[in-house]
Amino acid sequence: MPRPRRTQISIEDTPWYHTVSRCVRKAWLTGVDPNTGQSYEHRRDWVESQLLKLADIFAIDIAAYVVMSNHLHLVLRIDIELANSWTDREVVEQWHQLFKGTELTQRFAKGELVEELNLSQLRHSIADYRSRLSDISWFMRCLNEPIARMANKEDKCTGRFWEGRFKSQALLDEAAVLTCMAYVDLNPIRAKMAQTPDKSDYTSIQARIKAALIGEQPQSLVPFIGGERFNQPKGINFSLQDYLQLVDEMGRILREDKRGSISVSSSKILKTLNISTGNWIKLTSEFGKIFHGPVGTTQELTNYCEHLQKRRRHFAKCCRYLEDG
Template identity: 55%
Template structure:
């Protein structure tokens, strides 16, 4: 039986989460239906554009994503500090990019006069919106409902397009985060949709490679800041080049037509993560099968279990086996 959402998400323990949504009724999210020959590839554009739009509106950043034939993977970072510092006007302006709001919030943002009771009502409503703008469930609702409406209109049908619930995994430490990101970034390579990570269309890794070739990082994704830039407000605490090297060398091994090994330059990041090289390929190709719930050290898993109200921790044995955590 699926766990309630409040027992899968605890921002007290981690701001990082892996989410996955799948379609139902044998529907195609993207790809080509071999039985009819009809192509749905254009829907990748819909999903990717919507993910980018939502990351601009919500106080939720994207670490990695992959738009597949019948599902989408996203690794998210919830920036609660940013949302808490928004003014009432900022909250309402962001909310109105996606939803109509109320008559009073619309009047407030157009600078129409309000009495003190109306002002208090607007402030109260803005606090509700503020919480929603850092809520993963609302983020996924904004993504899935929009795509479902477009797909159903195109298919000339009604009813569910997505499964009723999206899958959510808490990523409790750096090892869990990087292993999950690599798993998501290598999804198209593992599924033989693309030959290399940089050829994987509609993925975060392709954006990172394209930006890196120009000496930068994509604005649509949370940046790698590296250990030497820990004074930055937020970012992934690894050098970008190390991560790209790690994903590239792992992708070469995943491909059956290419012999390969983990590059020596990539070994440093695995050493820091305390993940044995022999375990890394397993993690990068079977992350969801190895871990069905929260991922992290035994101590992190115990704290997470307590905070979300579960009776016992899950995944400790696999954590010790595959992430080499004691």
């Protein structure tokens, strides 16, 4: 039986999560349906546009994403500090980009006077919006529902387009985050949808590569801050160039027509994470098969399970891939 979402997401333990949404009824999200020959490639733009729009509205950052033929992967970071720093008016303005809100919040957003007898109701609505704007379930709802409506309209049918629940995995440490990101970024190559990361359309890795060519990083994605970690409010504590090279080399290993290996310069990340080259290849090739629950070292998994009062540390044996450096 599926666990309630509240038992899977714990901000106190980690702000990082891997989510997966899959289509039902053999529906095709993008690409060409081999059964009918119909192309749904234009839906990639639907997903990416809505995803990047939500990143500007929610207090949730995107670290990695990929849109596959019948599912999509995201690596997300909940920025609870940002949500708490917003003023009441900013919270309402963010929420109104997605929903109409109430008559009270509409008046408040326009700067109109709200009667004292209605202040309690207004404060309750604002607190509710602030909580939702840092909630992964609401983020995924606002991503998936518009796509489902457009796809059903195009397919001239009704009913569910997505599975009832999206899959959510807690990423408990840096090793879990980096390996999951690389797994997500390499999905098109494993599926033979692309030859190289830079040719993987509508993905975070392509966006990072394009921005890196002009010495920048995508504003819509969590930045790699490397040695500048002490001068940055948030980010991934590794060099962007090291990560891009590591993903590129791993992509070559996955391709049957290429000889690939992990170079000394790229292995700096693996040394920092204390992951062996063999385990890195295993993790980034089979992450989805190895882990079906929270991901992290044995100690991190133990802390997570104890905090959430889980009696058993499910999937603890999989931790060895993140520990045998």
